[in-house]
Amino acid sequence: MSVKTAQSIESFVALLKRDLLLASRHFSEVVQPLLFFTMAVMLFPLGVGPDAELLRIIAAGILWVAALFASSSVLDKMFREDFEDGALEYLLLSPTPLPLLVIAKCLAHWLTTGLPLVFIAPLLGLLLNLSFEAVPLLVLSLLVGTPTISFVGAVGVGLTVGLRRGGVLLTLLVLPLYVPVLIFATGAVQAASQGAHAYGHLLILLSMLVLATTLTPFAAASALRISAEMN
Amino acid sequence: MLANLRQLASPKNFYQFAGTIYPWILFLAVGTLCFGLVWGLLYSPPDYQQGETVRIMYLHVPMAIMSMAAYMVMAGASAVGLVWHLKTAHIVARSCAPIGAMFTLVTLVTGALWGKPMWGTWWQWDARLTSELILLFLYLGYIGLYQAIDVVETAERACALLALVGVVNIPIIHFSVEWWHTLHQGPTISRLNPTIDASLMGPLYLMILAHWMIFMAYVLMHSRTAILARERKTQWVKSLV
Numbered sequence A: 001m002s003v004k005t006a007q008s009i010e011s012f013v014a015l016l017k018r019d020l021l022l023a024s025r026h027f028s029e030v031v032q033p034l035l036f037f038t039m040a041v042m043l044f045p046l047g048v049g050p051d052a053e054l055l056r057i058i059a060a061g062i063l064w065v066a067a068l069f070a071s072s073s074v075l076d077k078m079f080r081e082d083f084e085d086g087a088l089e090y091l092l093l094s095p096t097p098l099p100l101l102v103i104a105k106c107l108a109h110w111l112t113t114g115l116p117l118v119f120i121a122p123l124l125g126l127l128l129n130l131s132f133e134a135v136p137l138l139v140l141s142l143l144v145g146t147p148t149i150s151f152v153g154a155v156g157v158g159l160t161v162g163l164r165r166g167g168v169l170l171t172l173l174v175l176p177l178y179v180p181v182l183i184f185a186t187g188a189v190q191a192a193s194q195g196a197h198a199y200g201h202l203l204i205l206l207s208m209l210v211l212a213t214t215l216t217p218f219a220a221a222s223a224l225r226i227s228a229e230m231n
Numbered sequence B: 001m002l003a004n005l006r007q008l009a010s011p012k013n014f015y016q017f018a019g020t021i022y023p024w025i026l027f028l029a030v031g032t033l034c035f036g037l038v039w040g041l042l043y044s045p046p047d048y049q050q051g052e053t054v055r056i057m058y059l060h061v062p063m064a065i066m067s068m069a070a071y072m073v074m075a076g077a078s079a080v081g082l083v084w085h086l087k088t089a090h091i092v093a094r095s096c097a098p099i100g101a102m103f104t105l106v107t108l109v110t111g112a113l114w115g116k117p118m119w120g121t122w123w124q125w126d127a128r129l130t131s132e133l134i135l136l137f138l139y140l141g142y143i144g145l146y147q148a149i150d151v152v153e154t155a156e157r158a159c160a161l162l163a164l165v166g167v168v169n170i171p172i173i174h175f176s177v178e179w180w181h182t183l184h185q186g187p188t189i190s191r192l193n194p195t196i197d198a199s200l201m202g203p204l205y206l207m208i209l210a211h212w213m214i215f216m217a218y219v220l221m222h223s224r225t226a227i228l229a230r231e232r233k234t235q236w237v238k239s240l241v
Helices: A003-025 A027-048 A052-075 A077-085 A087-093 A098-127 A134-160 A167-193 A199-228 B002-008 B011-043 B052-084 B087-119 B127-148 B152-180 B198-230 B235-240
Strands: none
Touching (some): A003 A098, A027 A052, A052 A077, A052 A098, A077 A134, A087 A199, A098 A134, A098 A199, A134 A167, A134 A199, A134 B127, B002 B011, B011 B052, B052 B127, B087 B152, B087 B198
């Protein structure tokens, strides 16, 4: 392994550790999206009525839409603080390839915002009367789908990080791009709850994840460079 | 060849070039549009099944084609602008967005007007309808991003990147919705042997041509004003206005 590769891996790990450490120091920021997710899910039975049969049918959709909103509400954090305190400039100037650092940021973001959703979702699923067979699929679909959300979201964050009030615009930019993930994730859960095979859906979700991890870091890296010119 | 293109691509030359050709294109656009509308609305036979409502097709189909074509032109121009740092390409890309969004909106509205008598509903969560709606949001996001960034150069490059990300995603979105639910008919005229009667096809092709002309005329006109606004501090614009 060349020196440069070793250094790149070292800075990748260092950045990942730093972000995780920062998240553990501000633990409320990890809990907040979880609470948001729970609250959003809880509002649906209040809105559509407590009919158990109806809830069972729409449970996958509710959980996934709530997960999308919960993750996009915290997307902004991925680069916002780094942009404001100047750390982002250092990332841009670093000899390590920027796409690699973007992957580290996305990974850290997913570990602190996406992964917790995976753990709490089965409980909420059961609250919504989701059938027992569909729960593992719900967990799997979230496990495979939420990283895609972080990676695709990184491009949107990269484009809007220089804006003072980019929050709503960011959501407007990324939500249409999440449509395929939503369709196949809920498709997997629904197939499972009807007793059908859901592996096809899961494999498509997985291929989306592969596409997202390989393509979006480059797009997000150029987006960050464009945004950095702004000030 | 490449050097000639580069010369044409300077804002000043493009302004003049667009100025000479756009009246002709506009003339063609209005001509084909009038002719196509009269032919389609008055002189083409009603459909054996759909009756007179088939005439909505003469607006709906060209608009739908253009809503996607405008996005492709926008993305192509964005790529050229990003790779070769051509100011003019960015301006052209930016000019595609409003009319593209308009095409998309009209497609949705005419589709709804046709859907009510034919399908019995204004709106269905059908694959094509849904991806067209998502396309509208992509256009609106593009326009929103452009307006949110104050520095024009940054806005152009950020939007170009967004357009390219969108173009990778559009097929994925399209096919995922396609497999999700579908009611809209499959391709009719883009096949090798079209499944549409010749008497309806003539005015339809003419209308598609007319819409391409409208699109080109609009983009040229919009680009011209955008160039003037963008280059207002240069000598040639000052001497012009």
